[in-house]
Amino acid sequence: MAARRELGDELRRLRGERRGAEVAAVLGWSESKLSRIETARTGISEADLERLLRLYACTQGEQSRLRELARRGRARVWWAPYRSSVAEPYGEYVAFEAEAVAICEWEAQVVPGLLQTDEYAHAVIEVGADLHDPETVQQRTALRMARQSVLTRDPPPRLCVVLDESALHREVGGRDVLRRQVQRLHDASQRPGVELHVLPFAAGAHAALGETFVIFEFGDSERAPVVHSEDLVGGQLRTKHSDVRVYREAFADLRRRALPVDETRELIARTGHGLR
Structure with a gap:
């Protein structure tokens, strides 16, 4: 959950001043789907993450970090x-x-x-x-x-x-x-x-x-x-x-x-x- 929360915070930062509805429309998502990802109420698939990385024009360093956070967020936790x-x-x-x-x-x-x-x-x-x-x-x-x-x-x-x-x-x-x-x-x-x-x-x-x-x-x-x-x-x-x-x-x-x-x-x- 911590990694998912951190990933959501980073994705919200990368969205910047763009409205959630605008980003969701470009990706063909509902605005609520984007909101759930950014607030860590749901995880994100590899394919959806790659689409966001391209849309936000992330650097190689940002891409590596966000992919690792997504991987950790999908992992089964020990507790x-x-x-x-x-x-x-x-x-x-x-x-x-x-x-x-x-x-x-x-x-x-x-x-x-x-x-x-x-x-x-x-x-x-x-x-x-x-x-x-x-x-x-x-x-x-x-x-x-x-x-x-x-x-x-x-x-x-x-x-x-x-x-x-x-x-x-x-x-x-x-x-x-x-x-x-x-x-x-x-x-x-x-x-x-x-x-x-x-x-x-x-x-x-x-x-x-x-x-x-x-x-x-x-x-x-x-x-x-x-x-x-x-x-x-x-x-x-x-x-x-x-x-x-x-x-x-x-x-x-x-x-x-x-x-x-x-x-x-x-x-x-x-x-x-x-x-x-």
């Missing part, structure tokens, strides 16, 4: 078996996460999904406002665990997490579940490519009060970073350059205020010991 249990925007989130070369995450309430234990994840998911079906809870928990394989791919993404100290004390799932989760955090803090910081209570007010978010970076000058900000109904994806800049600055502020990596590891160890 397809879980698709019935989650809303479509979550599929986009998983796609960005799987393709990112760097992930920067601020979490104010709970441990981030990529670092959760199975039992902790289940406890978080089952209190979701839209969930009343145990089978769906199990499916979403399984998907969250499967997502963690991104950290063992070759090469793995760089993961930088700033976690509020309160998450180390909130007994999600009970005290024993939290104790095992804190141990998992301590183990994760020693993994190559993982940079974990705790924002202590003493840090006071900061630039991201009242919000949690993730920044995905793709290591490609032609592919802009994406921000996902969380809310009760799934969150919002942001790609506008000025919006992304605000979130980057907020994350930099959080990182400055947070404990260094070594002190974070020591705090996590002390917290885990206190839960025994």
Whole structure:
């Protein structure tokens, strides 16, 4: 879904000031067909893409990039078996996460999904406002665990997490579940490519009060970073350059205020010991 969305954005950019009805008429399409492609509500066939590339007089570089996006958009995604249990925007989130070369995450309430234990994840998911079906809870928990394989791919993404100290004390799932989760955090803090910081209570007010978010970076000058900000109904994806800049600055502020990596590891160890 992420590749299809990116392809639609690129095709809309290439259309420029031309009206959708005008382009559709030239191609013999309905205007709604063009709109569905540009808004990623449907994919595009190879033949239809080639017609658009010719109409827009794309450069060789643009053609190669758009063909690759179309190919990725048609591919069966690995999380397809879980698709019935989650809303479509979550599929986009998983796609960005799987393709990112760097992930920067601020979490104010709970441990981030990529670092959760199975039992902790289940406890978080089952209190979701839209969930009343145990089978769906199990499916979403399984998907969250499967997502963690991104950290063992070759090469793995760089993961930088700033976690509020309160998450180390909130007994999600009970005290024993939290104790095992804190141990998992301590183990994760020693993994190559993982940079974990705790924002202590003493840090006071900061630039991201009242919000949690993730920044995905793709290591490609032609592919802009994406921000996902969380809310009760799934969150919002942001790609506008000025919006992304605000979130980057907020994350930099959080990182400055947070404990260094070594002190974070020591705090996590002390917290885990206190839960025994």
